[in-house]
Amino acid sequence: MKQLLNTLYVMTQGSYLSLDHETVRVEVNGKLQMQVPLHHLGSVVTFGNVMISPFFLGKCADDGRPVVILSRSGRYKCRMVGKTSGNVLLRQAQYEAVRDKGKAAAIARNMVAGKVKNARQVLMRGARESDSPEEETALRKASEIHADTLFRLKSICEIDQVRGLEGESAAAYFAVFDQMVKDGDRAAFAMDNRNRRPPLDPMNALLSFLYTLVLNDCISAVESVGLDSQMGFLHALRPGRPSLGLDLMEEFRAVIADRLALTLINRKQITEKDFEPRPGGAVYLNEDGRKTVVVAYQKRKQEEFFHPILGEKVAFGIVPHVQARLLARHLRGDLEEYTPVLYT
DSSP, rough: OGGGOOOOEOOSSEEEEETTTTEEEEETTTTTEEEEEEOOSSSSEEEHHHHHHHHHHHHHHHOOOOOEOTTTTEEEEEEOOOOOOOOOHHHHHHHHHHHHHHHHHHHHHHHHHHHHHHEEEEEHHHHHSOOOOOHHHHHHHHHHHHHHHHHHHOOOOOOOHHHHHHHHHHHHHSSSSSSSSHHHHHHOOOOOSOOOSOOHHHHHHHHHHHHHHHHHHHHHHHHTTTOOOOOOSSOOOOOOOOHHHHHHHHHIIIIIIIIHHHHHHHSSSGGGGEEEGGGGGGGGEOOOHHHHHHHHHHHHOOEEETTTTEEEEEGGGHHHHHHOOOOOOHHHTSSOOOOOOOOO
């Protein structure tokens, strides 16, 4: 499982990846920059103009190692994998559950409950650490909205109602999110609301980039157990949309991506100089900023916390795979319900 924590991110433009026996070679302008033993890698992610040898791609396909292609700014392009893994009966059970409105709503409800509970933990921590009574009050009010959402979710049986409550809590969360940024950096990272495609301010640009990294890991997790990443329960089905990956990511947004974004900003590891404006008002991380975030994200994946279902400590990078297996066991009928991960 330690292999799953290791992702090779290649961001240097003009890089060339090839395979030398069981070692990945990374060259730039014909010069060797690094070598990595292939068995240490769980996946490969490239940004922009990065070339990959067909032989290396074939080896990754044979091993079931995903290769993800992103634009230079981190926008998702495609994902290459080998043969479909897992038992076809599991995917059949997944499709049947998606069609069963009651079962689909129950799974989505639990996923949203996990998201709301974890987001509430972030808000309450922010309130405890705040030096401003006004900000503390605002953060606690937002956490109370989340507590009310958790109470209301218990009696919800319709998927549209689940989505509605999720939207209400998300709006309350992002309305106060920048108040968890220290005073000196708040003006640079102010955000009126969550926006994307494209992000219009540095905070949204940072969050979007981190969510892309988390989503890639969640898609790998659901596909590694044999589930169809496009057949989700909470997110509506659309051609080419990794709905189940997006579903699974909801539980991890706050504790992995959002907390990391705040840490990077408050420790001044990410500043205004790490962003660049684009035509039309878009804002993206520049190359130095992306490198800083990727390194921090890899370190975050190595950190451990106590998983209440497993009853032991696990690394954050392994949690999507644990949750995907729990979902698969529920769909097969081995577990009565899907239990989301809760961070305490």
